[in-house]
Amino acid sequence: MEEVKEDITTDNKKTESKGTEDRTEHRKRIHTLKKVIVGILLSLLLLPTILSVVALGQIHQLNMQLNQSLLILSDLSMQVQEVRRIAEENNSQDVAIDTNASQPASRLQQIRMEDVVPADPYEGMVKVCLTFDDGPSRNTDAILDILDSYGIKATFFVNGHPGFEDQYRRIVEEGHTIGMHSYSHVYSDVYADIDGFATDLEEIRSYIRELTGEESIYYRFPGGSSNTVHTMPMQECIDYLDEMGITYFDWNVSIGDALGYERSVNALVDTTMAQINALDAQTIVILMHDAPGKETTVEALPILIEKIQALDNVAIVPITEDVTPVHHVIQ
Ligand SMILES: [Zn+2]
Incomplete structure (x- = not known):
């Protein structure tokens, strides 16, 4: 009888011990699950932020490139205006040569004209x-x-x-x-x-x-x-x-x-x-x-x-x- 009691007690102890282990395991799982959920939540919160930072960086770079392009365009526009101004000046000098108008031709152009068309001695x-x-x-x-x-x-x-x-x-x-x-x-x-x-x-x-x-x-x-x-x-x-x-x-x-x-x-x-x-x-x-x-x-x-x-x-x-x-x- 005593032995039977002892066995029952031992079994009860074993059962208690197993129950404790199960609870501990369960807690661990819950804890891990919490960590995963928190991790996912954190990731969901951080990802848009990171993407936004990256996007902002790229927008900044594009903005700088656009500014540079605008500057180059402005330079080109000024150069075109300069070329047009020089061309108009040259045209007016050609007219001066052709028509013997009062506006004198440049010395260089006068020399060239004399080289091309020598004066008729007769x-x-x-x-x-x-x-x-x-x-x-x-x-x-x-x-x-x-x-x-x-x-x-x-x-x-x-x-x-x-x-x-x-x-x-x-x-x-x-x-x-x-x-x-x-x-x-x-x-x-x-x-x-x-x-x-x-x-x-x-x-x-x-x-x-x-x-x-x-x-x-x-x-x-x-x-x-x-x-x-x-x-x-x-x-x-x-x-x-x-x-x-x-x-x-x-x-x-x-x-x-x-x-x-x-x-x-x-x-x-x-x-x-x-x-x-x-x-x-x-x-x-x-x-x-x-x-x-x-x-x-x-x-x-x-x-x-x-x-x-x-x-x-x-x-x-x-x-x-x-x-x-x-x-x-x-x-
Ligand atoms: Zn003949």
Whole structure:
């Protein structure tokens, strides 16, 4: 009986002890759960705060970048205004140069203008251009010698004449103007149609270029721009030359050496001087020929030069950009 009581007591003690352990465990769990809940609550409270702080930081950075951008934009705007102001000043100076207005151009611009457009030394004088067609030939050498002895420059409108390569070179090397007068001088070919004209033009132009290195920019139509030996509209040829940047020259005085018969030296000189004296023009272009058989032209040349030089306010000059073109056809 005693043993049974003891066992019951022991069992009761064990049961009490187990109950105490359970309560302790339960408390622990509750305590842990509380910690978790508090942690979650704290996290929920802190997270928006942290996010807000981060967001504020980023907003601050963006704000600074925006301010910097506005400053750069402001600088650019000022620079654009400065560029516009300078451009307007330059424009007004250009106008001053173009119109010779009272506002003076800058010294730098004046120097540049003088470099680009040299003054014409014969401005205001009557310009007489001696022009020789249909060469070169043996007569070309004699003419070049005469021109050299007077220190005069002339203009040669040449055709294609193989065998006279030295004369082409002499013309250019001695400072005369070399112009084109077609390669073949055969009317039916040169004026066949615009393609025929263009082909012949390229032929004489490249021939001159290969022999002399000179790019000729002057042309005289075989027969002149007023010739009626063909049915092709001359305006087509004139327009084509214009497209090519080539200037054509006719004449307003003729020495008369292209007639079918040979005229005396005196007749050549007299008819030429009569035309010059009757002409009221600032530019006089005299048609002559340095073709074979024109020996009287060679003989008349020194006499003619001296008579022209004796005139007042007259200069014998080669054809250049300073010479106003003489045209038979009014465009
Ligand atoms: Zn001719």
